[in-house]
Amino acid sequence: DIQMTQSPSSLSTSVGDRVTITCRASQGISNSLAWYQQEPGKAPKLLLYDASRLESGVPSRFSGSGSGTDYTLTISSLQPEDVATYYCQQYYSTPRTFGQGTKVEIK
């Protein structure tokens, strides 16, 4: 199985700040990476796929980058509604594993 390691596991920052979450795969995954947002008490929601492609309807303050084994989710200006846990997932091979999640809170 491919292991996905996210960092940090949690962060607390101010509205308007730039937020960066990283995801490292245990082997190369050729940009076969998605990011999901899970607000408290809700189902996950797709934000980006293919490492950097924004899902329709997702605000442009969300962006993704990376290649090989290392990937990044960036929120350019954190908004109150962005309080959530964020997960990466590789779909390069089965089983399609998730990272352990990064909880984002407002300071």
Added chain:
Amino acid sequence: EVQLVQSGAEVKKPGESLKISCTGSGNSFANHWFGWVRQMPGKGLEWMGIIYPGDTDARYSPSFQGQVTISADKSITTAYLQWSSLKASDTAIYYCATQATAPAEHFQHWGQGTLVTVSS
């Protein structure tokens, strides 16, 4: 509008069987894989497996192989997750999701989740 509607919350005793469902509507899911994801209380997301309703081809995570059965009925665009003998450790929210078309095989649409509680 694409929607996945899951069956309601369940409370079961250890050793009982259970089958939960996920029905797609609003678009044709005939050519999409359905997947299941577990979220134990206070924990992260775990990929359980996927099924292609068109031919019922199913793939499982090794962690869940033999522990659950994933099935589907393409005539009603519904996928199922089934246990033959529940354990307390099966207590979790279970989400279904549809996988986008290859090569971008991420989970595009998600159901609302089904809470399964197993307690004596």
